[in-house]
Amino acid sequence: MRTELSWTELLRGAADLRALLAFRASGLSERSRRRLRIAGLAVLLVTIAVIVVPGYLRDPLHNRRLGNFVAISPTVYLGFVVLAVLAAISSGGGREVVPREQAVAFPVSSVTEHLGALLLAPLNIAWLLQAWTLLGLSSYVAGPHHPELAATTVLVWIAFATALGQLVGWVFEGIRRGPYGIWLARGISGACGLGLGTLVVTDRLTDVLDHSPTTDVFIVMLHGASARIAPWLTGTAILLGLMVLTVVAGLVPARWALNRPQREELRLESGIRAARPNPASDLLAMVRLDRASVWRSVPLRRGLFVLGLLPGGVALAGDLTWDLVTVLPGLVASGGALLFGVNAWCLDGRGALWRDSLPASPRVAFAAKTLVLLEVLLVPALITLVLAALRAGTPNAAELASVLAATLVVCVQVTTTSLTWSVRRPFAAELRSARATPAPPVVMVGYSARLAMTTTLVGLLFSATALAGNALPAVLLAVPLLLWSGYRLAGTAAAWATPATRARVVAVVAT
Amino acid sequence: MRGLWVRFGSVEAVRGIDLSAYGGRATALLGRNGAGKSTTMRVLAGVIPPTEGDVLVDGVDVRSDPLTVKRAVGYCPDVGGLVPRATPWEHLQLSARLRRMTGWELRAQDLLERFDLGAAAHRVTGGFSHGMGRRLAVVLASFHEPAVLLLDEPFDGVDPLGVEATQRVIDEAKQRGAAVLVSTHLRDLAMDACEDALVLRGGSAVAALDADELAGEAGARAYRALLD
Numbered sequence: 114m115r116t117e118l119s120w121t122e123l124l125r126g127a128a129d130l131r132a133l134l135a136f137r138a139s140g141l142s143e144r145s146r147r148r149l150r151i152a153g154l155a156v157l158l159v160t161i162a163v164i165v166v167p168g169y170l171r172d173p174l175h176n177r178r179l180g181n182f183v184a185i186s187p188t189v190y191l192g193f194v195v196l197a198v199l200a201a202i203s204s205g206g207g208r209e210v211v212p213r214e215q216a217v218a219f220p221v222s223s224v225t226e227h228l229g230a231l232l233l234a235p236l237n238i239a240w241l242l243q244a245w246t247l248l249g250l251s252s253y254v255a256g257p258h259h260p261e262l263a264a265t266t267v268l269v270w271i272a273f274a275t276a277l278g279q280l281v282g283w284v285f286e287g288i289r290r291g292p293y294g295i296w297l298a299r300g301i302s303g304a305c306g307l308g309l310g311t312l313v314v315t316d317r318l319t320d321v322l323d324h325s326p327t328t329d330v331f332i333v334m335l336h337g338a339s340a341r342i343a344p345w346l347t348g349t350a351i352l353l354g355l356m357v358l359t360v361v362a363g364l365v366p367a368r369w370a371l372n373r374p375q376r377e378e379l380r381l382e383s384g385i386r387a388a389r390p391n392p393a394s395d396l397l398a399m400v401r402l403d404r405a406s407v408w409r410s411v412p413l414r415r416g417l418f419v420l421g422l423l424p425g426g427v428a429l430a431g432d433l434t435w436d437l438v439t440v441l442p443g444l445v446a447s448g449g450a451l452l453f454g455v456n457a458w459c460l461d462g463r464g465a466l467w468r469d470s471l472p473a474s475p476r477v478a479f480a481a482k483t484l485v486l487l488e489v490l491l492v493p494a495l496i497t498l499v500l501a502a503l504r505a506g507t508p509n510a511a512e513l514a515s516v517l518a519a520t521l522v523v524c525v526q527v528t529t530t531s532l533t534w535s536v537r538r539p540f541a542a543e544l545r546s547a548r549a550t551p552a553p554p555v556v557m558v559g560y561s562a563r564l565a566m567t568t569t570l571v572g573l574l575f576s577a578t579a580l581a582g583n584a585l586p587a588v589l590l591a592v593p594l595l596l597w598s599g600y601r602l603a604g605t606a607a608a609w610a611t612p613a614t615r616a617r618v619v620a621v622v623a624t
Numbered sequence: 625m626r627g628l629w630v631r632f633g634s635v636e637a638v639r640g641i642d643l644s645a646y647g648g649r650a651t652a653l654l655g656r657n658g659a660g661k662s663t664t665m666r667v668l669a670g671v672i673p674p675t676e677g678d679v680l681v682d683g684v685d686v687r688s689d690p691l692t693v694k695r696a697v698g699y700c701p702d703v704g705g706l707v708p709r710a711t712p713w714e715h716l717q718l719s720a721r722l723r724r725m726t727g728w729e730l731r732a733q734d735l736l737e738r739f740d741l742g743a744a745a746h747r748v749t750g751g752f753s754h755g756m757g758r759r760l761a762v763v764l765a766s767f768h769e770p771a772v773l774l775l776d777e778p779f780d781g782v783d784p785l786g787v788e789a790t791q792r793v794i795d796e797a798k799q800r801g802a803a804v805l806v807s808t809h810l811r812d813l814a815m816d817a818c819e820d821a822l823v824l825r826g827g828s829a830v831a832a833l834d835a836d837e838l839a840g841e842a843g844a845r846a847y848r849a850l851l852d
Contacts (some may be wrong), residue, residue: 398721398722402714405710406707618826
């Protein structure tokens with residue numbers, strides 16, 4: 114047996130992971146640690162709330178939509194696996210505990226990488242929201258009795274789905290890193306998309322979902338809620354065993370994938386880029402460089418591709434109505450900002466010092482970053498709306514105004530917030546590897562939670578305006594929100610124009 | 625430059641440096657790691673504002689008019705200095721645009737060829753070796769023929785041909801009357817390129833010398849003594 118696949122190495126990998134996490138934690142200030150504790154407590158409280166509260170809402174709500182929720186539950190369980198798989202694939206197998214360029218001098222094994230990626234998987238806005246949805250839905254369906262048993266099954270399912278997603282993610286990454294891997298990966302993605310599209314068009318999606326194996330998991334959860342201990346215990350124990358097996362099995366494709374060359378990254382770094390005509394304005398010159406920095410980065414390209422198709426695919430498959438579609442642009446914008454926007458100057462990397470030494474107004478450089486970030490958020494959001502529109506039907510004036518206003522407001526809002534964070538708290542990040550993130554994982558959790566909260570709130574407000582009789586409420590809601598974002602953006606631009614602030618940002622990202 | 629102080633919070637990176645550099649001459653900034661060389665260069669490039677002191681670059685106050693200073697300066701930073709996912713040509717295009725240069729393409733091609741980067745002109749710089757990156761940073765600093773050329777560690781990790789090309793760029797800048805500042809750990813190379821030298825230690829200037837005084841074995845001993 115290879116040393117790397119032995120139990121000894123598994124234990125050593127876990128110990129190395131603890132060391133890497135301690136290394137990461139050592140860089141946190143006391144304030145950051147306090148914030149982290151508060152955020153962790155908040156996540157715990159929300160999790161407990163979604164496990165307990167919905168069950169007690171059934172009676173006051175007179176079992177409203179209970180039948181629908183029972184019917185869709187297995188699909189939502191399956192949806193979590195799909196999310197876990199897509200998240201792992203889009204992040205090149207999973208996130209890094211320590212960035213590649215910093216970890217290069219240390220003997221970090223694929224076991225540590227695999228366990229680290231599993232540990233970081235929940236630090237993701239989509240993962241948290243889906244997990245809470247799953248727990249809340251199960252709680253409502255199961256009722257107020259024995260929520261601890263029902264929730265245990267759901268939590269084990271969430272862990273299993275995450276491990277399965279990770280396993281598939283490594284396999285996909287291994288394929289992608291092989292000869293012709295990029296084309297194979299595109300072929301597999303295309304075939305999956307085509308298959309889903311065929312099911313939707315032929316109206317067979319519901320039939321397929323009705324036969325989902327997750328129905329058995331759902332039934333085990335219901336056994337727990339009804340205190341039928343024997344079948345619940347058997348089912349949950351089997352699920353737990355599968356979860357452990359999947360975690361261990363993931364070590365094999367992780368090692369395989371991580372030992373293969375990063376062909377796509379190497380291709381992007383060594384390919385020839387045809388020269389374009391000289392730019393016609395300072396702003397265009399800056400925008401062009403920033404756009405190149407986005408589209409030539411593997412993690413950003415892949416993340417934007419997923420953001421452009423995944424939420425729209427969910428809307429398509431879920432047959433969402435327009436009043437629910439208003440929430441999707443916020444999710445897309447938050448996801449887009451988390452790719453690089455929350456640390457926008459990291460696009461310049463070590464060139465930040467040189468770029469700031471060029472004779473241009475700092476406001477032009479700021480405007481370029483703003484425009485590029487805004488377009489990167491708007492384009493996937495609009496693609497999502499187009500995909501959603503395929504099944505949502507023709508919107509009335511209120512729905513159309515609400516959806517468009519929600520999209521514009523959340524994109525501007527997220528751009529403003531991201532650039533404010535970028536100026537206030539920059540990080541050095543190369544964004545070369547598909548597994549890279551623009552800020553340390555714990556910081557990303559805070560960012561994703563705050564973005565999720567504000568954009569979901571805005572989405573829900575526009576959900577309400579979509580139910581109105583005309584477009585006026587949506588417009589009246591959008592105008593002050595846009596003005597407020599514009600005011601904050603102007604403040605951040607003024608901060609960036611201050612030489613001392615700019616010097617601090619540039620010095621950090623160029624390190 | 626008179627009485628330059630630069631503080632980052634409680635850290636004093638530069639502590640009261642005086643420096644005069646003249647057109648047609650090259651001045652070497654020498655010293656150990658953390659002596660304040662790169663911070664001084666960044667102030668002169670208009671990238672970091674001085675905390676205290678008067679800094680005039682080509683006669684312009686760097687604090688009150690950094691944009692004009694940036695027009696006069698060509699700066700090769702000590703770290704990287706390149707946008708990782710842009711090509712050398714795109715770097716040159718941006719620089720030329722912001723400096724309102726016309727007909728710059730031939731000079732850019734010539735410089736890239738001299739620094740053996742012609743074949744890599746349209747490849748993204750993220751895939752460059754350290755030496756290639758250093759050579760391109762020198763090209764970017766010098767290609768608009770600035771009145772003040774600031775080269776921070778231009779010889780670091782560069783092969784002999786790249787060193788020769790850099791020395792030639794420095795000579796050409798001096799010939800056209802530019803003031804050149806070279807910050808480096810490589811004393812011998814600095815003495816070949818420069819007429820004057822300023823030795824920094826702990827953020828302060830400890831000696832201003834003619835380059836001849838730091839050349840050869842005797843110069844090495846004198847330099848070593850200044851570092852302790």
